[in-house]
Amino acid sequence: MDVAVLGATGDVGRQICTQLVERRILPTTSRLQLVGRLDGASGRAVHGLRADLIDAYDEHAPLLDVALDPADVVADVVVVAAGATAPASAGAPMTRGQLAEQNLAAFTAYADALARYGSGQEVVVVVSNPVELGVAVMASALKRHRVIGMGAWLDTLRFRREIAVSLGVRRHRVAGFVAGQHGDDLVPLWSSVRISGLDVDERRRAVDRLRGGRSLDGFGAEIASAKEQLAGLRDMSEAFALIDSWPPDLRVVARPWMTHQSGAKTAAGTASATIDLVDTILDGRDIVVAGQVALAGEVLDRTGVLGVPVVVGQEGWSRVLLDEPAPDEVRRLTAVADRIDAANAPWLGGGA
Numbered sequence: 293m294d295v296a297v298l299g300a301t302g303d304v305g306r307q308i309c310t311q312l313v314e315r316r317i318l319p320t321t322s323r324l325q326l327v328g329r330l331d332g333a334s335g336r337a338v339h340g341l342r343a344d345l346i347d348a349y350d351e352h353a354p355l356l357d358v359a360l361d362p363a364d365v366v367a368d369v370v371v372v373a374a375g376a377t378a379p380a381s382a383g384a385p386m387t388r389g390q391l392a393e394q395n396l397a398a399f400t401a402y403a404d405a406l407a408r409y410g411s412g413q414e415v416v417v418v419v420s421n422p423v424e425l426g427v428a429v430m431a432s433a434l435k436r437h438r439v440i441g442m443g444a445w446l447d448t449l450r451f452r453r454e455i456a457v458s459l460g461v462r463r464h465r466v467a468g469f470v471a472g473q474h475g476d477d478l479v480p481l482w483s484s485v486r487i488s489g490l491d492v493d494e495r496r497r498a499v500d501r502l503r504g505g506r507s508l509d510g511f512g513a514e515i516a517s518a519k520e521q522l523a524g525l526r527d528m529s530e531a532f533a534l535i536d537s538w539p540p541d542l543r544v545v546a547r548p549w550m551t552h553q554s555g556a557k558t559a560a561g562t563a564s565a566t567i568d569l570v571d572t573i574l575d576g577r578d579i580v581v582a583g584q585v586a587l588a589g590e591v592l593d594r595t596g597v598l599g600v601p602v603v604v605g606q607e608g609w610s611r612v613l614l615d616e617p618a619p620d621e622v623r624r625l626t627a628v629a630d631r632i633d634a635a636n637a638p639w640l641g642g643g644a
């Protein structure tokens with residue numbers, strides 16, 4: 293199976309390409325298409341990236357080629373990592389609305405080209421932000437089941453890791469999902485958490501201890517206060533030590549936010565989660581992940597884009613698995629879904 297990476301020379305795109313090759317996700321007979329822009333610096337750099345990857349990994353690299361025109365993108369899995377990102381420095385905020393304004397054209401250009409020239413069978417993994425807008429644009433041009441945003445999967449892997457750290461166990465022993473919107477409006481689904489080796493009562497006690505009597509009703513205010521505290525700190529080791537003292541779900545939001553603010557960005561972690569998702573899709577077996585998808589009433593009667601646990605396979609996502617969310621999860625998911633709809637509406641022709 294072939295993979296195309298849009299925005300291949302960006303920080304995230306380059307990490308995705310490198311990890312795809314280095315981790316031997318693709319056999320040497322598959323093709324990895326590096327996609328840049330004819331009218332941007334990436335039009336030159338993408339040829340250099342190809343040469344660099346061959347230099348490093350020639351023995352086991354897949355076939356590497358370059359595309360500079362959206363009409364030339366051909367692959368079984370298309371990873372969308374093209375587009376602007378928020379500045380990676382303290383005090384340089386960019387709202388999701390501003391990002392939407394900058395990235396809408398790229399989302400639309402690639403969605404239109406894939407609808408026109410694609411096979412109709414490709415699965416599109418949206419990494420670029422706002423991921424919910426990217427999914428909405430792609431899903432309106434392509435089959436919605438073939439479009440999945442990876443923000444919720446990245447948040448899910450972080451949630452599992454933070455829980456594992458608090459319990460002193462390895463991450464693979466922890467299951468559970470994060471839903472909602474990627475970023476401050478994520479929804480940690482504590483009701484979905486499972487810890488291998490613990491029975492139901494032990495798990496309930498462990499989760500209660502980790503949550504410390506909090507519910508999701510106060511989560512938004514906790515995030516706002518956490519960011520305010522972190523913004524006042526200049527010493528990064530102090531900032532990350534403060535984050536370490538917080539509960540796991542708050543750390544899921546605060547740690548990557550601080551990482552981005554520090555100037556380091558989150559390219560390696562984002563790429564790793566993307567590779568995980570691409571590998572799952574290529575694998576062919578149906579596996580439950582979390583992702584932003586365009587709903588048609590499958591959950592909470594919603595029709596917009598929302599991050600939810602879904603079954604994913606080679607043909608995209610097939611079903612939503614959100615059977616019995618807790619009442620505070622339903623309340624937060626509903627509020628978040630409303631906010632996503634409102635944020636997307638101006639860009640989707642749904643009114644300003």
Ligand SMILES: NC(=O)c1ccc[n+]([C@@H]2O[C@H](COP(=O)([O-])OP(=O)(O)OC[C@H]3O[C@@H](n4cnc5c(N)ncnc54)[C@H](O)[C@@H]3O)[C@@H](O)[C@H]2O)c1
Binds near residue numbers: 298305419420474
């Ligand atoms: N979903 C996640 O978890 C997550 C995490 C980190 C970053 N991101 C997103 O990934 C995207 C890329 O981030 P980055 O740090 O690699 O940015 P970057 O600025 O380093 O790279 C962006 C790349 O996109 C290309 N590009 C920019 N505008 C384009 C356009 N209009 N058409 C085609 N290509 C275009 C650039 O040439 C460049 O190669 C951003 O939208 C960012 O917000 C998502």
